[in-house]
Amino acid sequence: MSTPPLLRVVEREALVYARLWRGLAFSTFVQPALYLAAMGIGLGGMVSAHSGRVDGLAYLDFVAPGLLVASAMQLAASESMWPVLGGAKWMRQFHGVVATPIGPGELFGGFVLWTALRSMLGAAAFLLVAALLGAVPSAWGILAVLAAGLCAAAFCAPITAFSISQDSDLSFPLIMRLGVLPLFLFSGTFFPVSQLPSGLRPFAVLSPLWHGVELGRAATTGRFDFAAVVVHVAVLVACIGVGATFGVRAFARRLSA
């Protein structure tokens, strides 16, 4: 039985991960626990003492899905920069891949799929820690892992398309600081976007992370509006679609020109 080329790329990434996972365990399990302890329990305790609830939720319940999805975005964003340029330029493994029957487009697709899966692995760990802390009121919460994967792919596809066309990593810290970090802070992760100044509020809908966070929150709280869920999913899928269109071309240009 034959395995599609895209999945053979995933297999390779999974093997590398399996060999190196010990070094990654800290960021997978310990980081969510620290985040939840500081934001959910520490800060959340203060919020509860002063104003009680946020959007009708205990602060821990509000912030947990935000952190879950935002962590997935952060992981996906950084995995879509240095490792991509590494594969094309420093370590050059991507050139080894396209010398086999696997084409550049399939390599791109496999890479994005793997990044989504890996982010879901992290999200699952996060969800487990959050559930143990009592931050996941609904059994639908399991779907937050999917929301995280979708959001990760929505960032991975366009950023990977950008990274493959770079000659150096100079722009990467800039993207992290000017792109990823502001989104992390202002996409309804730590506080509802209704708290933003009224002039900025409409821009929140432009943040793919906001759509991801809203999906994640719908899942962990079990409170959702079906139409809104459809829109959030559609926006994330659109980001993946645009990223893939550019990515497939950019991979071919860089690796098979």
Add this chain to the structure above:
Amino acid sequence: MNGPMIEARALTKRFGPFVAVDGIDFRIEPGEAFGFLGPNGAGKTSTMRMIGCVSPRSGGVLRVLGLDPTDDGPEIRARVGVVPQEDNLDTELTVWDNLMIYGRYFDLPRREIRERATELLEFVQLSDRRSSRVDPLSGGMKRRLTIARSLINRPELLLLDEPTTGLDPQARHLLWDRLYRLKRSGVTLVLTTHYMDEAEQLCDRLVIMDNAQIVAEGSPRQLIVDNVTREVVEVRLAIDADPAAEVAKLKRFGDRVEALADRVLVYTDDGDATAGEVASDGFDAASVLVRRASLEDVFLILTGRTLED
């Protein structure tokens, strides 16, 4: 296989206005060891990338294994092995994992890959290193692993781009020996090199490339016979000599004289006699050496430059 392994007519590669390969013709038969000899930038790597179906041609005709790379890239790549100019191994993984991963790219069953990997590590003499990470291996070992990896799909055709560049002489000889064995087992070898000794050692037939074009073709022997005298007298000038004047004086000793930065080459059919004449004439030379003509001389005579330029 019937017909040629590779056939190219007016094969061209352009990058924007830059012409990397300028309408070259060649034909490589099954079982041959065929070389592209030329300096850096001559268009060898671009040609190899077109053959390996990782670079679309800009013009002309190309058939690899009887197929067209434009239509059948994946199928051709499934039957070809590639040893790239720069190693692109997974350095943080083990020797063994590198072979397993690469085999999976070809969708080979794991059991099959394990069998082949064991044989191939034996073949490239890396069996005792199967569990070590790639990173600390020597350049020669990495090269051998890359060759083992390129053979995991049992290719009919092996493409080697500068296979021994950067290796020490001992590592090169070991590699040449392995490649020679592969050729004996029936694998068609196509390699690029800018080392004339490598071309002479490995190639049944070769083309000399310069400035995106093929300037000569033939067996190493034939190329030398056709283009150069049998022997060469290398005269190293005295340190205070005036090169232009000395070259003019040397002209009458041989059929042809070429001036290099540090020495003058006098082409002649009887090296010892010519060297004797130079000496008895009281010519002011730091040293005089007689050697057989090589592909290096063919290149120099055809292009006016040395391969290392």
